[in-house]
Amino acid sequence: MKEPAIDATLACQRQLWAALQDRWDCRTRQAAQWLSNEPAVADIGCGLMALRDYLPESTRYIPVDIVDRGPGTILTDLNRDCLPPLPTRTAAVLGVVEYVIDLPRLFTQLRQFDRVVLSYNHASIQDMLWALGMRRKRVIWLHRHGPLAFARLIERAGWHITRRHRVRMGEAIYDLRRCDPPRDLRPVSPQIV
Ligand SMILES: C[S@@+](CC[C@H](N)C(=O)[O-])C[C@H]1O[C@@H](n2cnc3c(N)ncnc32)[C@H](O)[C@@H]1O
Numbered sequence: 001m002k003e004p005a006i007d008a009t010l011a012c013q014r015q016l017w018a019a020l021q022d023r024w025d026c027r028t029r030q031a032a033q034w035l036s037n038e039p040a041v042a043d044i045g046c047g048l049m050a051l052r053d054y055l056p057e058s059t060r061y062i063p064v065d066i067v068d069r070g071p072g073t074i075l076t077d078l079n080r081d082c083l084p085p086l087p088t089r090t091a092a093v094l095g096v097v098e099y100v101i102d103l104p105r106l107f108t109q110l111r112q113f114d115r116v117v118l119s120y121n122h123a124s125i126q127d128m129l130w131a132l133g134m135r136r137k138r139v140i141w142l143h144r145h146g147p148l149a150f151a152r153l154i155e156r157a158g159w160h161i162t163r164r165h166r167v168r169m170g171e172a173i174y175d176l177r178r179c180d181p182p183r184d185l186r187p188v189s190p191q192i193v
Pocket residue numbers: 017018020022023024027028044045046047048049050064065066067076077078079093094095096099100
């Protein structure tokens with residue numbers, strides 16, 4: 001039987017995301033520049049599909065979201081479902097990680113890709129700006145890992161950070177390549193004594 005409280009929270013979240021009107025163009029442009037040579041990109045948490053507008057026309061664009069964003073959207077809830085297998089080696093995850101409860105689970109599921117470009121808001125400065133009336137929307141992020149702790153989470157799930165770019169105060173975008181095998185499973189080299 002369904003749990004009413006969980007259903008209510010989910011319905012609320014879907015309503016919130018369905019009303020999305022923002023585009024985060026600076027972050028999107030940076031991601032599109034890094035991804036410009038990829039033949040296909042899955043945009044996970046695609047929102048208004050701004051990334052599609054910045055990618056070359058030849059790039060196959062695969063939108064994925066919790067809300068139906070238009071024709072071709074693959075529906076998934078990153079907090080409940082397993083990420084379905086997607087027909088590309090590359091993904092973008094922009095402005096989404098902050099709303100995912102279990103980051104190790106997400107980063108492990110992303111290992112179906114060879115390359116992932118993702119963004120993350122590290123600092124609680126956005127909370128301060130909101131409190132001072134200098135930010136339009138209240139922050140509802142589920143966690144705020146600092147850059148070092150966040151990098152550790154990524155690397156533990158078997159990713160190598162090839163580059164990191166600051167998008168705005170507290171927010172960075174990361175270019176990740178999958179390590180094979182994941183770091184934790186690599187044989188320990190014998191110690192030379
Ligand atoms: C802040 S918007 C970012 C949109 C877009 N990536 C961008 O950068 O313009 C977050 C997006 O993630 C989606 N989202 C939020 N929670 C999600 C979840 N649990 N599973 C899948 N998508 C989710 C929302 O519907 C929304 O489209």
